[in-house]
Amino acid sequence: MTDFRYLIIGGGMTADAAAHAIRAADSAGSIGIISSDPHPPYNRPPLSKGLWKGESEDKVWRNTETVGVDLRLGRRATAIDPRKKTVTDDRGTVVTYDKLLLATGGTPRRLPLHSEQIIYYRTYDDYRRLRALANENLKFLVLGGGFIGSEVAAALRMVGRDVTMLIPEDGIGARVFPADLSRFLVDYYREQGVDVRTGEGLASLQQSAGKVIVHTTHGKQIPVDVIVAGLGIQPNVDLAEQAGLRVDNGVVVDDMLRTSAPDVFAAGDVANFYNPALGTRMRVEHEDNANSMGAAAGSSMAGTGAPYTHLPFFYSDLFQLGYEAVGELDPRLEVDSDWKEPFREGVVYYLKDGRVRGVLLWNTWGQVDNARALIGKAGHLVAGG
Numbered sequence: 214m215t216d217f218r219y220l221i222i223g224g225g226m227t228a229d230a231a232a233h234a235i236r237a238a239d240s241a242g243s244i245g246i247i248s249s250d251p252h253p254p255y256n257r258p259p260l261s262k263g264l265w266k267g268e269s270e271d272k273v274w275r276n277t278e279t280v281g282v283d284l285r286l287g288r289r290a291t292a293i294d295p296r297k298k299t300v301t302d303d304r305g306t307v308v309t310y311d312k313l314l315l316a317t318g319g320t321p322r323r324l325p326l327h328s329e330q331i332i333y334y335r336t337y338d339d340y341r342r343l344r345a346l347a348n349e350n351l352k353f354l355v356l357g358g359g360f361i362g363s364e365v366a367a368a369l370r371m372v373g374r375d376v377t378m379l380i381p382e383d384g385i386g387a388r389v390f391p392a393d394l395s396r397f398l399v400d401y402y403r404e405q406g407v408d409v410r411t412g413e414g415l416a417s418l419q420q421s422a423g424k425v426i427v428h429t430t431h432g433k434q435i436p437v438d439v440i441v442a443g444l445g446i447q448p449n450v451d452l453a454e455q456a457g458l459r460v461d462n463g464v465v466v467d468d469m470l471r472t473s474a475p476d477v478f479a480a481g482d483v484a485n486f487y488n489p490a491l492g493t494r495m496r497v498e499h500e501d502n503a504n505s506m507g508a509a510a511g512s513s514m515a516g517t518g519a520p521y522t523h524l525p526f527f528y529s530d531l532f533q534l535g536y537e538a539v540g541e542l543d544p545r546l547e548v549d550s551d552w553k554e555p556f557r558e559g560v561v562y563y564l565k566d567g568r569v570r571g572v573l574l575w576n577t578w579g580q581v582d583n584a585r586a587l588i589g590k591a592g593h594l595v596a597g598g
């Protein structure tokens with residue numbers, strides 16, 4: 214049986230950040246990674262952005278192996294015994310750990326139809342599949358107007374494909390952006406040639422003559438070749454639940470990223486943590502959190518950690534537009550938009566009781582730290598400053 218000083222379940226960006234931080238703090242301790250992905254850790258954001266604009270695939274790899282890690286790829290951890298400090302994988306291999314990190318991320322929500330023509334866009338292999346299909350003159354339908362839906366629709370359109378978006382809400386990014394910006398994005402996507410249908414959801418799916426027929430809530434039928442479903446993810450908490458760890462919208466961790474079981478930590482998309490700036494528990498599905506929380510968990514596991522108080526930022530690209538954002542972007546809060554040029558460049562503030570909860574930096578760069586400093590305070594940046 215292999216004994217690891219440090220064992221990480223999951224092979225995403227969080228796992229990689231943790232492995233690097235562990236190695237920086239402990240040059241000799243053995244590190245194992247068990248990942249169900251057949252590929253070593255890679256950056257996910259380029260899969261829906263840079264790679265469609267000509268960025269090299271070579272750049273996505275995180276080179277985790279360079280820090281001396283036993284990478285066990287294409288294997289799923291199936292059980293944790295926190296008392297014996299063992300982990301079993303789907304090949305029946307049992308390993309032990311001194312410190313364990315759960316970096317299991319999330320799984321895309323699924324549609325009721327099982328079909329090769331539906332892609333749940335999450336992995337490098339999903340990218341490769343969609344990229345190959347995008348070389349053919351096929352009809353694509355993107356379900357959902359959130360992060361993945363809006364980015365994948367733009368990516369497919371940028372390579373000249375015929376794309377329809379089906380969005381149950383009234384606009385693109387409607388759960389994050391104020392209504393006027395969300396509606397502007399619908400017009401903007403239409404100008405780019407995307408057939409955007411808002412306020413229209415999916416009623417049912419049917420397969421017929423090589424096509425998938427999408428029946429919409431407006432009673433329409435759209436025959437397509439490929440569906441990309443951007444329906445959000447659910448945190449992979451099954452292992453944590455099986456091991457008896459506290460789970461509540463993710464694996465619950467304290468400020469040192471410890472779970473309710475001794476020597477078991479969690480970080481990244483799967484972890485539910487307390488953020489002091491916002492004064493609330495949260496689970497964040499973004500790159501900055503994966504990188505910074507993964508690193509913080511690695512340090513904590515190696516005994517050199519500090520409380521995780523970081524307020525992560527996030528970002529996205531939508532054709533030629535782009536943004537960075539910090540805090541709580543909930544359009545149901547009081548919203549104050551400060552446009553330099555309407556919907557093209559400016560800053561949007563999300564406030565509660567006169568205090569800033571979130572800041573959207575729309576085509577406004579280099580302001581993330583200033584925006585972060587505003588959270589919890591009453592105040593404004595200079596738009597575009």
Ligand SMILES: Cc1cc2nc3c(=O)[nH]c(=O)nc-3n(C[C@H](O)[C@H](O)[C@H](O)COP(=O)(O)OP(=O)(O)OC[C@H]3O[C@@H](n4cnc5c(N)ncnc54)[C@H](O)[C@@H]3O)c2cc1C
Binds near residue numbers: 227259334361
């Ligand atoms: C296409 C795409 C584009 C994105 N773009 C942006 C962006 O522009 N900006 C931004 O801020 N964020 C973006 N994100 C989100 C960001 O990539 C995620 O927040 C980040 O990848 C989370 O990392 P993670 O390691 O916590 O989880 P994941 O990336 O989900 O990795 C979890 C890993 O655990 C493995 N695993 C799960 N269960 C088991 C098990 N039982 N045994 C073994 N292995 C297991 C999985 O195979 C996977 O390798 C994007 C995400 C995607 C998919």
